[in-house]
Amino acid sequence: MNGSPVLSVRDLAVTLPGRNGPVHAVRGLSFDVGPGEALAVVGESGAGKSVTARTVLGMAPFGARISGSATVGGQEVVGASAAGLRALRGRRATLIPQDALAVLSPVHTVGAQIAAALRSVRRTGRAQARREAVAALGRVGIPDPERAARRYPHEFSGGMRQRAVIAMATAGEPDLVFADEPTTALDPVTREHVLDLLQEMRERTGAALVLITHDPAGAGARTDRMLVMYAGRHVESGPSAEVLGAPRAPYTAGLLASLPERAPSATGPLPVIPGAPPVPGRPPAGCAFEPRCPLASDPCRSDPPDPAPVPGARDRLVSCHRRADVPEPPSALFADAAPGREPAGA
Amino acid sequence: MPPMPTHPAPLLEARGITVRRPGRGRRAAPVTAVDGCSFTVRAGETLALVGASGSGKSSTAEAVLMLRRPDSGSVLFEGRDITDLSAEGMRALRPAMQPVFQDPFGALSPRMRVRDAIAEPIKVHKRWDPETGPDEVDSLLGRVGLAPELGGALPSDLSGGQCQRVGIARALALRPRLLVLDEPVSALDPSVRAGVVNLLTRLQEEQGLGYLFISHDFALVRRIAHRVAVLDAGRIVEEGPTAEVCRDPGHYRTRELLAASGLLAQRAGTAGAADAAGAADGALRGAR
Numbered sequence: 001m002n003g004s005p006v007l008s009v010r011d012l013a014v015t016l017p018g019r020n021g022p023v024h025a026v027r028g029l030s031f032d033v034g035p036g037e038a039l040a041v042v043g044e045s046g047a048g049k050s051v052t053a054r055t056v057l058g059m060a061p062f063g064a065r066i067s068g069s070a071t072v073g074g075q076e077v078v079g080a081s082a083a084g085l086r087a088l089r090g091r092r093a094t095l096i097p098q099d100a101l102a103v104l105s106p107v108h109t110v111g112a113q114i115a116a117a118l119r120s121v122r123r124t125g126r127a128q129a130r131r132e133a134v135a136a137l138g139r140v141g142i143p144d145p146e147r148a149a150r151r152y153p154h155e156f157s158g159g160m161r162q163r164a165v166i167a168m169a170t171a172g173e174p175d176l177v178f179a180d181e182p183t184t185a186l187d188p189v190t191r192e193h194v195l196d197l198l199q200e201m202r203e204r205t206g207a208a209l210v211l212i213t214h215d216p217a218g219a220g221a222r223t224d225r226m227l228v229m230y231a232g233r234h235v236e237s238g239p240s241a242e243v244l245g246a247p248r249a250p251y252t253a254g255l256l257a258s259l260p261e262r263a264p265s266a267t268g269p270l271p272v273i274p275g276a277p278p279v280p281g282r283p284p285a286g287c288a289f290e291p292r293c294p295l296a297s298d299p300c301r302s303d304p305p306d307p308a309p310v311p312g313a314r315d316r317l318v319s320c321h322r323r324a325d326v327p328e329p330p331s332a333l334f335a336d337a338a339p340g341r342e343p344a345g346a
Numbered sequence: 347m348p349p350m351p352t353h354p355a356p357l358l359e360a361r362g363i364t365v366r367r368p369g370r371g372r373r374a375a376p377v378t379a380v381d382g383c384s385f386t387v388r389a390g391e392t393l394a395l396v397g398a399s400g401s402g403k404s405s406t407a408e409a410v411l412m413l414r415r416p417d418s419g420s421v422l423f424e425g426r427d428i429t430d431l432s433a434e435g436m437r438a439l440r441p442a443m444q445p446v447f448q449d450p451f452g453a454l455s456p457r458m459r460v461r462d463a464i465a466e467p468i469k470v471h472k473r474w475d476p477e478t479g480p481d482e483v484d485s486l487l488g489r490v491g492l493a494p495e496l497g498g499a500l501p502s503d504l505s506g507g508q509c510q511r512v513g514i515a516r517a518l519a520l521r522p523r524l525l526v527l528d529e530p531v532s533a534l535d536p537s538v539r540a541g542v543v544n545l546l547t548r549l550q551e552e553q554g555l556g557y558l559f560i561s562h563d564f565a566l567v568r569r570i571a572h573r574v575a576v577l578d579a580g581r582i583v584e585e586g587p588t589a590e591v592c593r594d595p596g597h598y599r600t601r602e603l604l605a606a607s608g609l610l611a612q613r614a615g616t617a618g619a620a621d622a623a624g625a626a627d628g629a630l631r632g633a634r
Contacts, residue, residue: 044535045506158399187399187562188606214535217608258540261565261608267347269547270540270569276505 004074005032006176006208007056007093012068012078014051014232016061023281025051027232028068030307033176038202038209040219040240042255043229046280049212052229053178057095058085073175090121094169096198098181100161103168104153111137111149114168121172136167139204140197159190166197173205180212195222216252217259220244225315228252231278231288234307238316246330248310248318251289253330271334287321294333295322347570348551350391356425357524357556358387358410358443363419365405365580379405381580382419387524390550392557394567394588396603397577403560406577407528410558411445412436423524441471441520448529450509454501460487460512461497467519486515491545507538514545524556532563543570564607568592576600 014026026048033039041049054060056070058077070077072093077085097103105113114133118124124132130149137145140163153161162182169177179198183191199222202209213219220226220240228235228243228251236249247253254273256262263270275292284290290300299321307317320326327333365380380402387393395403408414410421412428420429428439444467447453454463464483468474484494490511501509510530517525530546531539547570549555561567567574568588575585576599584597592609595601604610 044537187397188564189398189602192606216536255537258537259565260540260543260563260569263569266569269544272541272544273537276507276538 003035006035006037006073007033007210008069008071009052009056010069012052012055012070013066014048014055014060015065016051017063018281021281022065024283025064025232025280026055027283027304029229029232029234031227031234031237033208033210035175036202036206036208037225038199038211038223040216040223040226041210041212041229042214042216042219042226043235044214044255044277046231046277047229048232049229050180051232053095053180053210053212057089057093057178058082059089059095090117090172090174092174093176093178094172094174096162096166096169096177096179096182098184100158100165100185101153103165104161106153109150109152110156110164114149114164114171117168118171132171133167136171137164140164140167140201141193142167158186159194162186162190162194163197166194166201170201170205170207174207176208176210177201178210178212181214182211183218184214191218198222216244216256217261228255231283233288233304234317234319235289236316236318236320237307238310238313242313242316248316248323248326248330249289249320250293250295250322250326250330250333253326254292254334257331257334271331273334287319293322295325297322347392347547347572348390350388350572355389356386357389357391357423358558359422359425360385360406360410361420361422363406363409363416363421365402365409365414366417367405378580380409380416383575383577383580383582384419385575385582385585387556387558389523389556390554391573392550392559392571394559394561394571394574395577396561396564396567396574397599398562398603401577402580403562403577404528405580407445407526407558407560411443411526437471441467441473442522443524443526444517444520444522446510446513446517446525446527446530449533450506450513451501453513454509456501458500459497460492460499460501460504463501463512464497464515464519467516471520473520482519486519489518489549490515491541505538506534507542510534510542511545514542514549518549522555524558526558526560528560529562530559531566532561546570562603564592564604564609568609576603 010030012026012029016023016025043049055066056077058080060066066078072088111133114136115129118129118132134145134149137148142148142160142163183194186194198209211219211223223240226240226243227237230251236243236252247256257271260270273292278284278288286301286303287305290296305319305321307319310316310318361384362382363380364382366376367379369375369377383406385393395406397403409416420427461483464486465479487494487497492511531542534542550557559571571588574588574591575582576597578599584591584600591600595604601610
């Protein structure tokens, strides 16, 4: 990492009000993102990925209790005033959401919405903002941007909408862009194009990118580092290629082995992580993955593991009491699932 | 995937089906979503329909289920032309061909308990026997790998993977011979997706079900489909045994989809220009 981080998260905890009592969405999370760096945040539904991003942008869900610290370009976000957060959003940090239709207004043209986004972050005349909006649409690869700017979101395909939202989110040339599952709703070919576009955007503006995803394989090739989360906690982090190539936490190993494109054998049942993620609001006392972990032992049941460096590896942290006992290859941990049977809970 | 049966009987046959839909946007002309597609699904066999968004996969599924009558062409189920079947005739046939949908939550009523949701299709088709019905529901729960206690749960108490298992149990409740699976696992988290994929494979093995499996993920298709048909703009541009198509793709759309699923990494870079042209093409489809 060069220079001081654009984003620095320390011991962040976010508790949300839930139907059956408080939900500990993020628990003691720490990580940094360097200038221009791309970080993939990988985890399944309920891992706390989106809540982390929204908290950093001062958009935590209503009623959230937040502790710890998150600084963007040195400015503290936790406890910041509404005015301070407004000054931050759009200019220094922005969000590309998963559902492009939900953030686009159906009653304004796409061009008008991008122009409005521009005028909200800097003083620009209407005509000038309008011209820049057309240019921004062209930069994100939309053919005939002049005409596209006059169209409404429902006239766009899913991929075009996501491109338009990327144009909108990056209009203010922020230092830090959060992309929250930006490609989940897209088919694989369009997904690749949108991920390439994010890469280009990063190269052009020098912005750092936090790519939130539940698809570790797709994210790995396009990010410098990877953070794996489970039930609101840090599981493992480090250079993306190393985390994907040699996972050091049992959860990461199981997650990777269950992907059809990475499964160790081409036929037979896919390796499956037994059980199901913990119920939100009732995390286990120890390691959250312990009930599903083939290596679980006594300390795992009582104490949540803290991130610890991996011996012999630079910039890698693993939160696992049994990190020294993960076999080679790590996928072997989940390979002996009885053929033809699936866990009842999953 | 289970080995192919030796004397497979044609279960479903589509002959040149065409589906037209209203276009997107103001004054847009109707689009031909499915353009003369022909294919066969045999008992015990999985045919995957693979393609990008808008290539006509879901319209094809709707057409073979007669949820949307094709504008031309015909659909045969077990050798019998069902294209012009009356509503009543279709109702009698529905139990044999059941759909499983993409959105596992959306496919279930939020107020209906799992047990009732699984019993519902049996009751609708007037096959419910109050004596044996509850046991039947319990056995269905077991077959899709759900604990009997979950019978009393509401969809909001379940994970996505559990909901999709309920969706599969509902489809199985009427003892179908064909399942039309429209992206059944793409909304699931990877670690639960693998479990549902294994379940589908096992059910096919046990019951000789035919699957029409709609997906855009070649990594998954390669594992579970015996044959694959690649759709582009409503047309089948390539069809064949999955292993062969993956090894030696003939059409650039197939190569593009394989590359996007990480199965053709070495060619992904060189195919860049063609891909970009294809994308611009696809993107414009909405605007035209």
